[in-house]
Amino acid sequence: MARLLGVDLEDNKQILYALPKIYGIGPSNAKKILDTVGVPYNKKVKDLTDEEFTKIRKEIEANYKIEGVLRAEVQANIKRYIDIGCYRGERHRRGLPVRGQRTRTNARTRKGPRKTSGVIKVKAQAKPK
Numbered sequence: 001m002a003r004l005l006g007v008d009l010e011d012n013k014q015i016l017y018a019l020p021k022i023y024g025i026g027p028s029n030a031k032k033i034l035d036t037v038g039v040p041y042n043k044k045v046k047d048l049t050d051e052e053f054t055k056i057r058k059e060i061e062a063n064y065k066i067e068g069v070l071r072a073e074v075q076a077n078i079k080r081y082i083d084i085g086c087y088r089g090e091r092h093r094r095g096l097p098v099r100g101q102r103t104r105t106n107a108r109t110r111k112g113p114r115k116t117s118g119v120i121k122v123k124a125q126a127k128p129k
Contacts, residue, residue, distance in 0.1 A: 002045050004057060006067060011046035018045050019056075024066035033059050 001008040009018040019030035081089035
């Protein structure tokens, strides 16, 4: 496995599909990076030369926020929303969907497993005769 900016990239994948493994780089950014550096999309990670790796690394470091820096920025933005008490901050604080999705049904990813409300029937214990 090749290591680029602290992330292991699979050797048998094409570089176009391996780069999005890095947090902050998606498919469209991967294409832009490879176009700028001049590496063909279909080249496998194991076939890249050290020079090409260096070019890719320098391009990413110069023009993109990735991994820890990006995660910290996203968390700081969420904390700011919560601190100022805006609608989005309230949704984050309550653990509900932030972007307008319905919550009457669905939203289980944000809300977690169902909590039963109301009366729960207890199984009757059998009395010995």
